[in-house]
Amino acid sequence: MKTVYRKDGWTSRLERTSRSEAWIVLSESGIAEMDGDSFTSSCTGQAPLPRPQGSRVRFLARRISNDVPADTRISRLTITEGRADHQMEGIEGKKEWSEAFGRIHLAVAAGKHSVTIDRGGSSLSSVDPAEIRYLTGALAGAGPLPAARICNLRLASAVTARILRELVDAHLLEGLPTRLQVIQMEHEDYPYDALGNRIAQIALSGESAETSHRVPGGLYRPTYRLPPIAIPLHIRLVGPNDPLSDPLDADMRAIEILQPFQVRTDSITAGFLCLDSENRAFSCGVSIDPRDLLASIRSIGREYRWFPYSAGAYGSEIDLEGVALRPLDALR
């Protein structure tokens, strides 16, 4: 069955590295056809969508540059906003939908530690500069964890979303306790997958998991120049409706992921930017079997938030019990 996909869109972005800076405005109008195993794509040659007048990109770039502490350095800052109109013609007729997006990717280093912050939504208004100031401020003040310790650890929503996305993409949900479940969820601003089908809530783990496809979930198309990828979209970890433990029970809070961050079949090595109960910041991390990490989950917060990791992930605050936290240097 032949499908024809068209996309018209524009993006406005700032790209800053330690050595260069550029403001880039692009417009594109592309077409992709799939017929069995065959995929072709090209530009349509049609006039692209009109470009925007004014942008929040510059405002946000100035704000972040001013807010990042002087004793840190920005290794990479990318701020993007844009819009895309999609059209899909196939067996189910013609479908049309539009999306808008605003994203920030910030890599900041302080001494030997670096943190990567990805935030976004349907516009740059969803990026909170105060959160970025808070995280980079904590990074600038972080000291090394004096010694390894076993503790109860609360993961911030950004941390859980990133770890979950890696575990799902690497098919490492084996060992997920039966009281927990990973699901694909709807998203208010991104309700359609690459074929224009409405993204449905389905279970990706447990007895009720969707098993009719090799990779359950929707289709994700980061560009018209590539065939869509079968991948669960907007994933979320859910558990019993038990509330988070009393904050005092969590000895440490991991508020962002630091390098190194590697997810393998037999181990997750993750640096954390942590705060202790007195809000002192530390660089530390874990090296743990994915099954042990999942088994240590004690409770999941009810509030959740979306993050632009790969095909999207929701994160909630999660409490882990009895985690061996180590100085970051011990993980390298």
Added chain:
Amino acid sequence: MRRSPSSAHHHAFAHVTEDESWMVGTRNQRLRRSVDQGWAVARDFKGAMAIEGSDTFGSGPLGTWEESAEELREALVRSAALDPLPVLRTISTFSADDHKVRIIKSSRYVSSAVRGHFSTSFTIAISRRDPVTGLPISITTTPETLSADCIQLASILKALPAGEMPADIPLLWRGGSASVLFHELIGHRSQAGLPSMEWPPWLTVSDQPFAEGLGRMIVDDTGASPRAAILTSGQELQCRRRMTFRDLPLVRMTNLICETAGLPLRVPEQRIEIWLVDHGSYDPDLDRISLNIALADHLDGSTRRRLAPFRFESGAESIVSALLAGRGPLTRYPGVVCGDEGQRIPVGSWSMELLTAPLRST
């Protein structure tokens, strides 16, 4: 075509790229074909680069781009003289297994105040399975070097008994593979703008834009004249390159050439011979590199065994202190595709054989 004023910040760039993926072997089937094209115009904006671009020719701010679009398409047609079928036949001559093959043809035009320059390039990526480990390995080559690389690949992929990873024995980097080590260790340090280190006097690593390799450039992607740089002498990379019109032109490697001189190389009987590297990375914050070794053998006297892929990572200083000696001849490595800043760009790579002290695998 109208010329724009000079400087790296002031140039126009356009390209048409055809990217095909094939399955070769028991059947020759094209799986994917993407044609990408577009233009970008760069100007100064308060010391930064302001780029405007589109995939639609004729919509640019320089006036008509129809002329350049036509010239680029004609260039692509000329490059299409590279019929994929002979390429696929050549590859299947050397192995009956199913291979994934990717052929990328690209025509580019860059203009500045002083020049306008067309270029075309062909890149062929071949993925095969190691008969011993069953794991995929890949090389990147050109039509000119395709046959030689297929012969070399068939030679190093011969069936061997599987071996266990030995502890703490020296590494001999063969087949030009040391160029990948220096790509991470020297090239990426330079791209990150870090100061040069103290290198052994017998080692010279340089970036040579005019060399006949995957990264050959007569004019760089901002219209500037490329210049060679001896990186081990502290010179900085000179060429700006970009993957497509969407991307920011960045200082990148072109053709990395690693030469050794002076010390005689005594090869130990017990060693690991490294042939192909799957992936490498450099962390500028920690000044550390990591390399995934895709194809390596353990030699114990005359016994050769194939090792499972392994990875090592180490601080730059530790690796420099592990460099022992090298010997000729200069050998072309079959392809490095550098993914810095998300822009995948082929880099020509040559090296002599290099002996290093044991490096810790992880």
